[in-house]
Structures are given as C-alpha cells and as structure tokens.
Amino acid sequence: MQLTNRSKVINKKKLNWVESLYLPAIFSGMIITIKHFFKKAATTRYPEEKRYIAPVYRGVHVLKRNDKGQENCTACGLCAVSCPAEAITIVAAERQKGEEHLYKKEKYAAMYEINMLRCIFCGICEEACPEDSIYLTDRILPSNYQRNNFIYGKDLLVEGIKPEERIDIGVRKKHYEMNEKPRV
Amino acid sequence: MAKVTIDGIEIEVPDGTTILQAARMIGPSVAPPAMCFYTKLKTSGGYCRTCLVEVTKGSDKDPRPMPKLVISCRTTVMDGMVVTNQLSPRVLDARAGIVEFLLLNHPLDCPICDQAGECHLQDLSYENGNYTTRTDFERRTFEKIDIGDFIQLHMTRCILCYRCVKVAEQITDGRVHGVLNRGDLSEISTYIKEAIDNDFSGNMIDVCPVGALTDKTFRFKSRVWFTKPVDAHRDCDKCSGKVVLWYKGEEVLRVTGRKDEWGEVDEFICNTCRFEKKHTADWSIEGVRNISRHSVISANKYKNLVKPNEFHLNDIKAITE
Numbered sequence: 001m002q003l004t005n006r007s008k009v010i011n012k013k014k015l016n017w018v019e020s021l022y023l024p025a026i027f028s029g030m031i032i033t034i035k036h037f038f039k040k041a042a043t044t045r046y047p048e049e050k051r052y053i054a055p056v057y058r059g060v061h062v063l064k065r066n067d068k069g070q071e072n073c074t075a076c077g078l079c080a081v082s083c084p085a086e087a088i089t090i091v092a093a094e095r096q097k098g099e100e101h102l103y104k105k106e107k108y109a110a111m112y113e114i115n116m117l118r119c120i121f122c123g124i125c126e127e128a129c130p131e132d133s134i135y136l137t138d139r140i141l142p143s144n145y146q147r148n149n150f151i152y153g154k155d156l157l158v159e160g161i162k163p164e165e166r167i168d169i170g171v172r173k174k175h176y177e178m179n180e181k182p183r184v
Numbered sequence: 185m186a187k188v189t190i191d192g193i194e195i196e197v198p199d200g201t202t203i204l205q206a207a208r209m210i211g212p213s214v215a216p217p218a219m220c221f222y223t224k225l226k227t228s229g230g231y232c233r234t235c236l237v238e239v240t241k242g243s244d245k246d247p248r249p250m251p252k253l254v255i256s257c258r259t260t261v262m263d264g265m266v267v268t269n270q271l272s273p274r275v276l277d278a279r280a281g282i283v284e285f286l287l288l289n290h291p292l293d294c295p296i297c298d299q300a301g302e303c304h305l306q307d308l309s310y311e312n313g314n315y316t317t318r319t320d321f322e323r324r325t326f327e328k329i330d331i332g333d334f335i336q337l338h339m340t341r342c343i344l345c346y347r348c349v350k351v352a353e354q355i356t357d358g359r360v361h362g363v364l365n366r367g368d369l370s371e372i373s374t375y376i377k378e379a380i381d382n383d384f385s386g387n388m389i390d391v392c393p394v395g396a397l398t399d400k401t402f403r404f405k406s407r408v409w410f411t412k413p414v415d416a417h418r419d420c421d422k423c424s425g426k427v428v429l430w431y432k433g434e435e436v437l438r439v440t441g442r443k444d445e446w447g448e449v450d451e452f453i454c455n456t457c458r459f460e461k462k463h464t465a466d467w468s469i470e471g472v473r474n475i476s477r478h479s480v481i482s483a484n485k486y487k488n489l490v491k492p493n494e495f496h497l498n499d500i501k502a503i504t505e
Contacts, residue, residue, distance in 0.1 A: 074296050076294070076296065076407070081484065
C-alpha cells in the first residue's frame with residue numbers, strides 16, 4: 001500500500017566500474033556540503049544569541065515576590081488542583097512571628113514543587129493563581145541527566161529579593177492581562 | 185396534607201412543613217439556598233434571608249399573593265400555595281442583594297481559609313451573587329481567638345448565622361458562648377478565652393457555613409480538595425461514632441461528621457472521635473465516600489487507580505547486575 005508519492009524504490013543492482021570508485025558520489029556530496037558554507041546558518045549560538053520569543057511563549061515558571069520582597073504565594077492550592085498534568089505539589093505552613101518580611105499572608109508554601117517532566121506548560125496554573133504569584137516566563141527549561149533534577153523546588157522557582165535577581169515577566173503579564181476577561 | 189407548587193412542580197407534604205423543606209423534598213434544583221437554617225437544630229433559620237422566595241398564590245382559600253418575598257425556612261405551606269423560586273427574577277435579584285450584604289464584611293481570604301472548597305458562602309456567592317464588589321471601605325476585622333483547645337474562632341469571617349449558638353444550646357449542656365453586642369458590632373465570643381470544653385462542642389465546626397469556626401488540628405494542613413473522604417465508624421460510648429475521615433496519603437488529617445446533600449451532618453459526633461482518634465487503627469473503614477462529580481473535592485481523584493512502580497537509577501543498576 002502506497003500512502004504518499006515520496007517513497008523511493010530501492011535499486012539494488014550491482015555498481016559499475018565508475019560507480020565503484022565512489023569518487024563521483026563523494027564529489028557531488030561535497031558540492032552540497034560546500035554550498036551550505038555560503039548559506040545563512042539555520043542554527044543560532046544559544047545562549048549568547050537568543051531567538052525572538054513570542055509573548056505567548058510559556059517557559060519555566062517563576063514564583064513572584066511583591067514590592068516589599070514578600071513571597072506572594074499563600075499555598076492556596078488552586079494551581080495544583082487546576083493542573084491537568086498534576087505536576088504541582090504544595091505543603092502549606094503558618095507564618096511565625098518575625099517572618100513577616102518573607103511571606104505576604106499568614107499562610108505560605110513551605111514546599112512548592114513542580115515536576116517539569118509532568119508539566120505540559122499550558123499556563124493554567126498562572127490563570128488560576130489568585131495571588132499574582134506564579135507566572136510562566138520566557139526562560140527555556142534546561143536539560144538534565146537525572147530525572148529527579150527535573151523536580152523544581154522553591155530554590156529554583158522563587159525569584160530573588162534583590163532588584164537584579166527579580167525575573168521580568170512584563171511581556172507575559174501584559175499579554176495575560178490583555179487576554180483576561182474583563183470582570184464586570 | 186397540603187398541596188404546594190414550587191417552580192411549577194407539585195408536591196403533597198404534611199401540614200406544618202416549611203416551604204424550604206417541601207422544596208428540598210422535590211430536589212436540589214428548586215431548593216432555595218440556606219445559610220442559617222439547619223434541619224437538626226430547632227428554632228434555627230430566619231437570620232440570613234438567603235432562602236427568600238416569592239409566594240404568588242397564598243392558598244386555595246385566600247389566593248392573594250403575598251406582598252413581599254418570604255423566608256422559606258420559617259414559612260409553613262398552605263394547601264394550594266404556589267411558590268416561585270428560581271423562576272422569579274425578583275427572588276434572584278433579592279438573593280444577589282443578600283449575597284452582597286453577607287459579603288460586605290466577609291474578607292476575601294479564600295486562598296488561606298481552611299473552609300474553602302466546602303464553604304456554603306463560597307457556593308452561594310458563586311451561584312447567586314454578582315462577581316463584583318461595590319464598596320471599598322475597610323471591612324470589620326477581629327483578632328483570631330482560640331475558643332477551646334481545638335477550635336479557632338476567626339470572627340472576621342462570621343456571618344452571624346447563630347448555628348453554633350444553637351448547637352451549644354441544644355446539643356451540649358450548658359452554653360458558654362453567644363453573640364455579644366448588637367447590630368454591626370455583634371460578635372460571637374465567650375469573653376473568657378478557651379472556655380468551651382464540652383464533649384460535643386466540635387460540632388460547631390461542622391455547622392459553621394463559613395470558615396469562622398475551624399479545626400485547630402487541621403489548620404493549614406491541607407486544602408480540602410487534596411484530601412480523600414472515607415466513611416468510617418467506631419464504637420463510641422458518647423456518640424454514634426459514624427464519621428468521615430479525610431485522608432492525605434496514609435494520614436488522617438481530619439475527622440468530621442457525615443454531611444448530606446444539603447451540607448447538614450446526619451449525626452453529631454463527640455470531640456473524642458473528632459480530635460483524638462486520628463489513626464486508621466482506631467476506625468473500621470466502610471469505604472470511599474461518594475462525592476458529587478461537580479464538587480472540587482472530587483478533583484484529581486480516580487477510582488481503580490493502579491500506581492505504576494517507580495524505578496530509581498540505583499534499582500535499575502541492581503537489576504542489571
């Protein structure tokens with residue numbers, strides 16, 4: 001059964017004397033190779049050079065802090081329950097006295113894990129979040145050799161307190177807010 | 185017997201039945217919501233006014249309509265009465281207004297409230313309210329207080345339904361808490377901190393329609409929808425011992441009474457069952473509780489789930505060797 005016209009019938013006839021030298025085939029192959037030296041490269045030199053990333057791109061998550069440096073996440077669990085891949089695990093804890101500068105409300109996420117191998121980067125967690133905490137960014141998920149290294153904890157997800165350690169989500173947030181249904 | 189028509193559905197009920205109970209006999213599609221009425225508590229109802237319905241025909245003898253909307257939890261049926269609930273725009277409009285009143289002082293802290301997911305006010309405002317607020321003034325706030333060893337009172341969230349007061353009055357002997365002050369200043373309190381130690385005081389948590397009275401042993405342990413409800417019972421000399429265990433993994437996080445489809449417990453349970461028996465060994469398990477498919481509690485739960493074996497790199501090396 002033939003599905004497309006692209007299949008080629010393999011010709012298994014014996015090579016003649018000129019063909020058995022292989023030289024014509026090598027030269028024709030080299031011509032194709034050398035032609036590519038003068039063409040525009042299809043690849044980019046990541047990470048020095050980065051490609052344009054569309055505002056709709058959804059990459060690695062970030063857990064935002066507010067202007068005071070407190071974590072926005074209150075471990076409400078809406079991201080975890082809305083996650084279609086069930087990639088998010090949260091353990092909540094109560095804020096103690098003296099921790100007010102770290103957490104926004106009396107409850108916070110003591111453990112927040114995203115299994116990046118389960119995650120399908122659909123962005124529903126971002127949409128579910130009532131506290132402006134989780135956002136998907138334009139960062140690309142780095143590869144790894146170990147499966148358990150793909151389970152991202154709070155150390156990898158929460159952004160830093162210092163201004164230079166903050167992760168910019170401006171483009172993404174703008175895009176998200178533009179597409180959000182207006183609340184009447 | 186009296187014949188009533190509620191939203192076009194006719195039903196014959198015994199005399200003395202309230203409109204709300206008659207509507208509940210028909211089914212959840214016509215039953216008005218209720219925040220303060222509780223079938224098992226006498227004299228409850230009449231405070232929140234969410235169950236307002238329109239009576240378009242008083243009775244066969246006096247067919248005039250009732251001029252105002254009436255509270256269905258306290259109004260008894262009459263022969264030939266015609267009631268409209270969901271079909272009346274007047275009722276829906278009034279109910280949206282009532283929701284707005286209830287939410288005037290109720291904080292929007294569902295993300296940190298332990299009741300979220302099984303909160304009646306959440307359901308009510310979702311189904312009957314407008315998704316907006318028209319006020320921007322400061323809401324009434326109170327300090328959290330511990331009433332009793334196991335119960336925390338978060339007065340900020342209270343909607344003053346009086347259910348917990350009725351529980352203390354009718355289930356326990358000797359009520360030590362109540363509503364203090366009047367009007368906008370009213371609050372549930374004991375005046376003496378940690379004064380409630382009655383054996384059945386834990387039922388206040390079950391009857392509370394919002395997150396004002398919460399279980400201190402369950403505080404922030406888990407969201408409701410991450411726990412799995414399982415029916416269980418034990419021989420208890422104080423109560424029936426029929427409860428629901430809320431599991432997370434192998435751990436019992438919380439014990440509550442069994443609630444029916446109206447969110448009312450079937451049988452009140454004692455504090456020993458509720459707060460102290462938190463091991464599977466204490467209970468005879470009856471099976472997983474049936475939860476409505478539309479409830480958030482049923483999210484991410486699967487019947488007949490077979491978990492695949494998880495291999496670690498070390499295991500695989502051991503196998504190959």
